[in-house]
Amino acid sequence: GTFDGYGGRHVPDALEAPLEHLANAYDEVANTESFQTDLRDLLETFAGRPTPLYHARNLSERYGADIYLKREDLLHGGAHKINNTLGQALLAERAGKERLIAETGAGQHGTATAMAGALLGLDTEIYMGKKDVERQKMNVFRMRLMGATVNEVTRGGAGLADAVDAALEDMAENIEDTHYLVGSVVGPDPFPRMVRDFQSVIGEEARQQMLDRTGSLPDAAVACVGGGSNAIGLFHPLREDDVAFYGAEGGGEGEGSGRHAAPLAEGEDEVIHGMKTRVIDTETEVHSVSAGLDYPGVGPEHAMFRAAGRAEYTAVTDDEALAAFRELAETEGIIPALESSHGVALAIELAEHGEHDSILVNLSGRGDKDMETAAEHFDL
Numbered sequence: 031g032t033f034d035g036y037g038g039r040h041v042p043d044a045l046e047a048p049l050e051h052l053a054n055a056y057d058e059v060a061n062t063e064s065f066q067t068d069l070r071d072l073l074e075t076f077a078g079r080p081t082p083l084y085h086a087r088n089l090s091e092r093y094g095a096d097i098y099l100k101r102e103d104l105l106h107g108g109a110h111k112i113n114n115t116l117g118q119a120l121l122a123e124r125a126g127k128e129r130l131i132a133e134t135g136a137g138q139h140g141t142a143t144a145m146a147g148a149l150l151g152l153d154t155e156i157y158m159g160k161k162d163v164e165r166q167k168m169n170v171f172r173m174r175l176m177g178a179t180v181n182e183v184t185r186g187g188a189g190l191a192d193a194v195d196a197a198l199e200d201m202a203e204n205i206e207d208t209h210y211l212v213g214s215v216v217g218p219d220p221f222p223r224m225v226r227d228f229q230s231v232i233g234e235e236a237r238q239q240m241l242d243r244t245g246s247l248p249d250a251a252v253a254c255v256g257g258g259s260n261a262i263g264l265f266h267p268l269r270e271d272d273v274a275f276y277g278a279e280g281g282g283e284g285e286g287s288g289r290h291a292a293p294l295a296e297g298e299d300e301v302i303h304g305m306k307t308r309v310i311d312t313e314t315e316v317h318s319v320s321a322g323l324d325y326p327g328v329g330p331e332h333a334m335f336r337a338a339g340r341a342e343y344t345a346v347t348d349d350e351a352l353a354a355f356r357e358l359a360e361t362e363g364i365i366p367a368l369e370s371s372h373g374v375a376l377a378i379e380l381a382e383h384g385e386h387d388s389i390l391v392n393l394s395g396r397g398d399k400d401m402e403t404a405a406e407h408f409d410l
């Protein structure tokens with residue numbers, strides 16, 4: 031489970047065996063007809079797949095390029111996270127686990143985990159930084175409404191990385207009856223490749239939809255990058271194609287500000303949360319206006335793509351993301367999540383510079399959860 035030296039399983043010995051067991055269980059079950067049938071049925075009838083590929087005509091006209099949006103914002107729960115939580119929860123159920131735990135920042139992964147837990151009758155506990163509990167209140171309420179316990183994490187920076195730490199500790203203590211449903215392509219093997227496989231439904235659908243709609247593949251694929259799961263889900267099925275990849279990271283308050291969440295564009299090679307990957311440096315304070323990008327590390331497959339020059343990663347600042355958030359709302363009547371707004375901002379920049387004629391953007395989630403934050407920035 032490595033990606034050209036990135037990834038791996040950098041964990042205490044006590045976790046080696048349980049993770050090897052999970053990896054074997056995944057490899058055995060994931061490709062069986064029965065598992066795929068159950069997962070496909072839930073993705074269709076519970077989550078609402080396939081998601082539309084929307085041609086954003088107004089935005090395309092404004093910038094002189096064909097911009098297509100993959101509408102993961104229309105999924106049940108409002109983001110791509112449900113693709114992964116249904117897959118992992120089905121695995122956990124088959125493994126006889128009685129309890130799900132998860133980390134969350136934007137509360138979308140926490141909500142999607144609570145949905146899967148309620149659906150399959152599994153006890154669910156979500157670890158969420160105090161800072162994020164306060165800025166994603168609607169999602170905290172939704173999780174509790176579905177019977178999940180939301181455990182407010184106050185250690186460290188009370189953010190997403192601290193929630194991951196707390197969840198990893200819980201996993202180590204309760205491995206017998208508990209599955210840690212990791213919310214992005216991060217953590218020790220098998221999590222990055224397992225989450226990638228569950229999110230690849232995005233790129234598989236979008237690839238076929240582009241061919242059916244336009245007769246060809248897009249010149250470029252663009253997605254925001256927090257842990258990296260919606261981006262890798264779009265990129266991975268296209269990795270052999272002649273399609274340029276652009277990842278938009280949380281540039282926070284900008285280069286030199288010392289406050290960002292852009293490990294690929296501005297970090298260094300390090301180990302974090304059981305994986306060798308790119309991490310922001312120790313002098314930088316992890317920050318993003320969007321809770322879902324507010325994480326100091328990133329999936330190892332992206333570190334590999336960056337090192338191989340297969341993808342280009344750009345730090346998109348809070349202000350640039352907020353501007354794109356508002357522009358999409360006004361231009362297309364679609365309110366994106368603040369996370370997804372980073373990808374929209376990068377797509378607009380690419381279109382403006384005339385680098386590509388057709389650009390496919392992953393709209394990873396909707397902005398309902400961000401209304402309070404947006405109201406602090408826009409006096410409407």
Ligand SMILES: CC/C=C(/N=C/c1c(COP(=O)(O)O)cnc(C)c1O)C(=O)O
Nearest residue numbers: 135138139213256257258259260322395
């Ligand atoms: C797992 C922690 C990340 C969360 N969300 C991340 C997120 C992201 C970034 O996560 P990745 O796709 O894994 O990079 C993008 N779009 C939306 C709508 C998100 O909610 C969460 O807790 O909901």
